[in-house]
Amino acid sequence: MIEIKNLSKSFGSLEVLRDITEKVEDGEVISIIGPSGSGKSTFLRCLNLLEVPTSGSVFFDGVDLTQKGVDIDRHRQKMGMVFQHFNVFPHLTVMENITLAPVMLKKRPKADAEAYAHKLLARVGLSDKAQEHPRRLSGGQKQRLAIVRALAMDPEVMLFDEPTSALDPEMVGEVLAVIQDLVRNGMTTLIVTHEMGFAREVSSRVLFMDEGRIAEQGPPEDIFNNPQNPRTKEFLGKVLR
Amino acid sequence: MFTNFFPNLGRVLEKYWGLFIQGAGYTLLLSFITVLFGTILGSILALMRRSRNKPVSGFATGYVEVIRGTPLLLQLYLFYFMLPELLPMLNLSKFACVAIALVINSSAYVCEIVRAGIQAVDYGQTEAARTLGLNGRQTMLRIVMPQAVKNILPALGNEFVTVIKETSLASTFFVGDLMTQYSTVRGSMYLVIEPLIVVGAIYFILTFSLSKAINAFERRLKVSD
């Protein structure tokens, strides 16, 4: 589904991603772990070209997104993204947050979009919040809204960048539960996370990033129980305590 | 000298209250025109400054810097004398020349107000919108601008207050504003201080009530945030 070839990214003289080649298959659930500053967010953001790669290619459904003339907006519709800080739209109601893009970009009739939104809201336990403004929601509710907003576009893949890192501890579970539900239903997912228990439980594959490279990868059992790379060992030693 | 102050004040008001009201009217009209067209022109300039096209953004930046870096009085003189020579067929009135100069001056300040208002919107909003597939223009219109307006409107109100005071410089060209009326009254009554106090009081009433209104409006915006 996504094929990354020789992807590099620099900010000025700072090399953040170094020649990454990787493939994401349909239905895979990939956790990306690694120390802060190792390039996890940049990697994820290069997949939908929020960051423009310095060199290399990102193929999505066979199309090289880095080529000039590619309608990136159309491809982004199929790649949902959820951010650490939710980024819900504060000037819109919960319902408007969800229906804005489908109505504007997919030309869905408003009534259909709203019916679908209600279904999605029910799925994440926010049925009673449809007419609220986001300022009335807790952090966990905002993040669930952000997930629903992305799902309303029927994406083929979901990208999560530390979706629980900005949450109070008691709200982490409700958001992880929603992601877990998605994953169970077969959504292709890439998630940057510090929740090692979650990564171990839900992912089909774990990527360990270090200094702009994928330093080690494999099934979660291997990475967590039997890491090979000394940097992976060191990192897990620090976070798994 | 001050023994006659209050009687004189009374005489000034009694004889010329109509002129002062008229002057206040012109001042408000001139200010309104300035802020209205200054806002339109300033918003266009702000969008130009954000343009990726270098000549376009460069022109807007230069315009703003030059206007903000030179005195308004100088600009008034320049336009007052230059416009009729440059565009003789338009037959521009004194009032029009002064108004154009004020609009051009104000647009540079409004440009910065709009730019700051847009910049104050969290960049994450733009990223979230672009991620959903909205293009740059859709993102600006549906996501960024509606939020930026809340920052921009109160600042525009304050610009209105500033402009009301600045229009007094236009009286150099006797365009009928409050300060012009002051000169008229001073000339005919040989009184300097008393009419000045009256005019000052009117300016203050205008700006003070406007400021209060803006504050109230700003509080309401905050609540609905």
Ligand SMILES: Nc1ncnc2c1ncn2[C@@H]1O[C@H](COP(=O)(O)OP(=O)(O)O)[C@@H](O)[C@H]1O
């Ligand atoms: N827009 C940017 N401009 C300059 N440097 C950046 C930018 N984004 C990220 N970086 C730098 O790139 C490196 C990797 O960042 P990031 O991908 O956010 O790491 P991670 O998500 O693994 O913590 C960091 O050193 C960070 O400071």
Ligand SMILES: [Mg+2]
């Ligand atoms: Mg990060």
